[in-house]
Amino acid sequence: MTRLGLGLAALGRPGYITLGHGADLGDTGAAAMERRAHEVLDAAWAAGVRWFDAARSYGRAEDFLASWLAARGIAPADVTVSSKWGYTYTAGWQVVAAHHEVKDHTLPALERQLAESRARLGPYLSLYQVHSATLDSGILDDARVLDRLGELRDGGLAIGLSLSGARQRATLERALGIVVGGRPLWSAVQATWNLLERSVEPALRAAADAGLRVLIKEALANGRLATRGAPPALREEAARLGVGPDAAAIAVALAQPFAGVVLSGAVTAEQLASNARALEVRDARDLPSLVEPAERYWTERGRLAWT
Secondary structure, eight states: OOSEEEEOTTTSSSOOSSTTHHHHHOOOSHHHHHHHHHHHHHHHHHTTOOEEEOOTTSTTHHHHHHHHHHHHTOOGGGOEEEEEESEEEOSTTOSSOSOSEEEOOSHHHHHHHHHHHHHHHGGGEEEEEEEEEOTTTOGGGOHHHHHHHHHHHHTTOEEEEEEOSTTHHHHHHHHTTOEETTEEOOSEEEEEOOSSOOTTHHHHHHHHHTTOEEEEEOTTGGGTTSTTTOOHHHHHHHHHHTSOHHHHHHHHHHHSTTOSEEEEOOSSHHHHHHHHGGGGOSOOOOOGGGOOOHHHHHHHHHTOOOO
16 A cells, blocks of 8 residues: 555535636536546556545545445455545535535534445445544534544544644644543544645644554645646756656655655546656655745635635
8 A cells, every 4th residue: 555545525526626626627517527536546546545535525525436446346455445524515516605515513413424424435434534623613522422433433433533724733732632431532633734834743743653643635735736836946846856746745745754644636547647656756855945824824725716
């Protein structure tokens, strides 16, 4: 298994905030999108990717992943599938919508979405994550939800959390202290880390030291570090390495000592192949000059349009 994974946030629904998403995606009919998802999944498999990450709010991502696993005859033991609960997809298969997803971290939402994920992914589901846990959502203080997650952990389902926003570090530091049934609750954490936004890094180091698997998402900053939007310093580094800016940025993420798996967000087979060239890179430079203050980064991300 490579340390490169594939996240399906941009493959399971017609609208997403990655720059150029609509142009890259093309036909947004459900059947066409399922074929596109299978093409990218095939390319990922050929590149050695064995970790696939979905969520209930990623439109039909779980369905597309499940139909691909069945069509290719892939056994549960040969792949790692993670998914998430906590957001409900509400865009009605439209690119433009008043709300694309709605957060709900309550116990009824967990029970409903767990049943939905299990109905689609069955024995393939091996890690179930809280989708974008924050200090404000209250989930880290909800004893009923935490106890239920502990029951699921004790029943053999690994439990993790994903993070988002300028307070990722504080949220993770708070989460690392949670113990349920005398044992730490979390097996993994998924966080945004990239050349522009590194504020969560100290907490990710602590998480890795505590034995959590660290998954890096948005390594390309929703396209800002890919070919279209790459800053000059990254383009220069990519030219030195002989790869695209996307591969150079992912290579830096892969080189971090806390990083277990770095998720590609590719929506075409060509993008996946380009991302996978990061696996060839051994001496990517860190480019600290690109780092932005966390508040500025997340404000800019919040302005990205769904396309």
